[in-house]
Amino acid sequence: MLKNVIVGQSGGPTAVINSSLAGVFRTALDLGASKVYGMRHGIQGFLEKNIVDMKEKVRSDLDLELLKRTPSAFLGSCRYKLPEISDDKAIYDKIFEILKEYEIDAFFYIGGNDSMDTIKKLSDYAILMNSPIRFMGVPKTIDNDLAVTDHTPGYGSAAKYIASITKEVIRDGLVYDIKSVTVIEIMGRNAGWLTGAAALATCEDCEGVDMICLPELPFDVDAFIEKTAELLKKKNSIVIAVSEGIRTAEGKYVFELTNHTEYVDSFGHKQLSGTARYLATLVSEKLGCKSRSIELSTLQRCAGHLTSRVDITEAYQVGGSAVKAASEGETGKMVILKRVSSDPYICTTDLYDVHKIANIEKKVPLEWITENGTNVSQELVNYIRPLIQAELTPVMITGQPRHIVIDRT
C-alpha cells in the first residue's frame, strides 16, 4: 500500500517519456496513493522543492490520453548527477528531509543511465539510513543503450521515425535522373542502435539505404569514398546513413575533420553534428557528384506526431510496473523489458538490480554489423522491427498535434 509517491523525469526527452509518467500516475492512484507528486526538472527541481500535485495538472481521462501523446518531458528534465554519498552527505540529507516533509514512501525516476545512477545512490542511502522509502527506476532513452533490458522505451518511436523518414528521403532522391549522394546523420554518440534503424527502410516498396555506418567500428574515410564510388557505378541515387558519433581508427570524430567552427549544444556537449555535411562535401569534391546532407537532429527524440504504439504502450507499462513493484516493497531496482519472442512479438516486464545497470552503455553487438562496417545484419532488423509496430494517432486540433502543458490556468 502506497501513501504518497513522487515521480520525476531526467535526461534527454523522448516521444513517449510522458506515457511512462502517465503509467506511474495512473497506477499509483489505482493502488490507492493519496498524492502523486511530480518534481519539475528532475532531482534539480526537487532540491528546490519545485514540486507539483499531479492531480492538479492531469485532471481528466482526456488529459491522461493527451499526456501519453505528448512528447518531451511534461515535468521538465535536468542533467544532474548526484555526487558520491561519501563526497557530499549533506545533499542526501536534504533530499530525505524533503521526502519526509511530503510524506513520500516511493520515488520514481524516469530516465537513462545517469538517472539510474540517481536511483542507485538514493536507494543505497536509504539502506544506510534505514529509511523505508523505495526508489525505483523507469527506463527511458531513445539511444537504447541501457544494459540488461531488451530495449528501452523511447527507442521504438525514434527507430520508427528514422525508418519512415529514411524511406521518404530515399523516395525524394529517386525523382531526378541524375547521380546524387545523400548522407543522413542520425543520433548516437557511442551506440549505433538509432542509425541501425535506417535498415528498416528496406521494404517491398523501397530498396533501402546503400550504406550504414555505426560508431561501434572505426570509420575509414577512404574506404567510404571508394565504396560510394562503386555504388554510383550501379545506380543513380545513393543514400547513406551515418551515426553522428563515427570516429576514425585514431579516435577522431569525423566531424572534427572539417574546418567548421565548433560549438557546444544546449547542454555544454560539443556539438557532434557536421558529420554528414563533411562527408557530403567530400563526396562532391572527390567524386564530382552532386550531394546533400540531412541531419535528423532533435526531431528524432521529439516527434510525437509519429510514434510507435508498441513503444508508447510499453512506456506506460514500465511506469505502471515500477509503481506496482514499489507497492510490494521493492527498491533499488529498474524495470526491464524481457522479450519472450520476436515473432509473434511478446514482451513482459521484470525487475533488475539498478547497480548492475547504472553507468553501463549497451552497444550494438559487433556480429550484427556486416560488410566491413558498412551495413547491418538481418538480426538487427528482426530485433528492431517489432518495436516500431502500429501507431497512436496524435490528437489533431486545427491541423496540428495537440499537447498537454503543465502550466495551464
Place this chain on the structure above:
Amino acid sequence: MLKNVIVGQSGGPTAVINSSLAGVFRTALDLGASKVYGMRHGIQGFLEKNIVDMKEKVRSDLDLELLKRTPSAFLGSCRYKLPEISDDKAIYDKIFEILKEYEIDAFFYIGGNDSMDTIKKLSDYAILMNSPIRFMGVPKTIDNDLAVTDHTPGYGSAAKYIASITKEVIRDGLVYDIKSVTVIEIMGRNAGWLTGAAALATCEDCEGVDMICLPELPFDVDAFIEKTAELLKKKNSIVIAVSEGIRTAEGKYVFELTNHTEYVDSFGHKQLSGTARYLATLVSEKLGCKSRSIELSTLQRCAGHLTSRVDITEAYQVGGSAVKAASEGETGKMVILKRVSSDPYICTTDLYDVHKIANIEKKVPLEWITENGTNVSQELVNYIRPLIQAELTPVMITGQPRHIVIDRT
C-alpha cells in the same frame, strides 16, 4: 472528348504532387480517354520517349489511394527549361512528332514556375503550328510562389509539417531549466511563405516561436543578436524561425557570412543551408548562451507521413480540373485555386492564362511582415490556417508509411 492524354511532373517534389497525378489519371479515364500516358522525368524523359502507360502502373483503386498518399514525383521529375521557340525550333518539332506518334490530344504538366513556362511555350507553338493539341498546367510547389492562384498545392502540407514540427521543437526546448536559443532553418530562397508557417505553432498549448525572419526584408545581424538578448532576459528557451534565403542589406546571404566550405546541391544550386548554424554559433559567441540549429531540409517537401487533407484534396482537384478544361477545348492555361472565403474555408478552381503566371514569383506581402521584420501578422496566419486542416492517414504497413513505386513486377 479526349482520346489519349499524357501527364508529367517537374521541379521539386512535394508530399501531394502524386495526388494531382491521381486526379489527372482518374478524371481522364472518367472522361473517356483511351490511354493516359505518363512521361518519366518530365519533358526530359519525354524527349527520349521514356513514356509509360499509367493503367499498367496504377492498376486498382487501392493503387490510386496509395498514389495519393505517396510523396515525391511517382513519374520522376526533371529541371529542364525549354529554349525559346525562336532559338531552337527543332526541339519543338521533335516534341510534336512524339505527341503525334502517341496520338495525344492533351498534355498536362504538374509543376511550378519553370513548368508553367514549358506549358506556355508548348501552347504557343501549337498555335503557331495550328495544332489542336491542348496544353494545361497543374500548379505544384511547396514554395507557394506562383502568381494569381490563391495558393499552390503542396504548400499546405509543407506548412502543416513546419507548424507541427516547430511545436515539437518548442516543447523540446522547454524541458531544461536553462537559457537556450534554437534556430530553425526553413526552405525559401526568395519567398517567406514556408518560414511564415512557423507562426502557426502558436496555439492554446504553445507559446509559439519568438522571432520569424523572412527573405522579403533585409536581415540585420546586429539587430537579430540584440533582439535575441532582449528575449533571453524574459524567458529561458528561445526558438527562432529563419528562412534559408535571408540576406543582409548588401544582398549577401547570411550563410555566406560563415567560413564554411560551400557546396552545391543535387541540382547544381549553391547549397543555401548553413544560415541557422551560422546564427546559432553567433548567438553562443555573442551572448554566451547555449544554442542549437535545426535544418528542416528536404523533409519539408517529402514528409508524406504528415500531410494536410485539404492540400491533398485540392491537389487532386486541380489535376481533375485541368483534364476537364482540356476536354472542353481549353489550352495554354493553368488551373488556379480561388479562395471564396477563409472562415468557413471555401475554395474553388478556375483557369488562368499561363502567360501571366509563368516566371513570376509571388512573395509574402510586406504588410504581413511586422516588428521590423521579426514577426508576421495575424493575416498571414489566417491565410495559412485553413490550408493545413485535417489529415489523410498514410497506409501504414509493418510500422512504416507504404508508397506506390513505378517499377513493380
